Each structure stands twice: as C-alpha cells, then as structure tokens.
Amino acid sequence: MSRCLGVGAISGDAATSLTNCLVNHLTVARGVTTTFDEGGITVVVRDPRVGELYGNELVRAVLAHQRPP
Numbered sequence: 234m235s236r237c238l239g240v241g242a243i244s245g246d247a248a249t250s251l252t253n254c255l256v257n258h259l260t261v262a263r264g265v266t267t268t269f270d271e272g273g274i275t276v277v278v279r280d281p282r283v284g285e286l287y288g289n290e291l292v293r294a295v296l297a298h299q300r301p302p
Contacts, residue, residue: 251276 237254264279
C-alpha cells in the first residue's frame with residue numbers, strides 16, 4: 234500500500250485504487266473487478282502474475298482475503 238500511496242495510485246474510489254495499484258503500478262495482475270453490494274465488497278483479481286511463484290498467497294495477503302461466513 235505504501236508503494237501505491239507514494240506514487241499517487243490511491244484515490245477516494247476503491248475500485249479505481251485497486252486497479253491503479255495492483256494492475257498499473259505493481260503489475261501483479263492483469264485486471265481487477267470490484268462489486269459492491271449490501272453484504273460487502275467482492276474483488277476478483279484476473280490473471281494474477283505471482284500465482285506460480287506464491288500459489289496466489291501474495292494476492293490474498295494484499296487483499297486480506299476473507300470469505301463471508
């Protein structure tokens with residue numbers, strides 16, 4: 234996050250911030266789709282580029298991946 238903040242990739246909009254940070258700045262994924270609903274936020278990371286090295290654990294750690302109960 235600090236790397237993205239430092240280059241201005243974080244804005245007031247969560248969807249834009251995730252795309253700017255993960256896709257455009259860090260280049261750890263080819264795309265990010267964000268869906269908001271009353272139950273929370275669903276983030277889908279498309280084609281994570283670090284999956285082969287870390288088994289997608291890095292992407293999960295960046296997003297603090299949690300599944301609803």
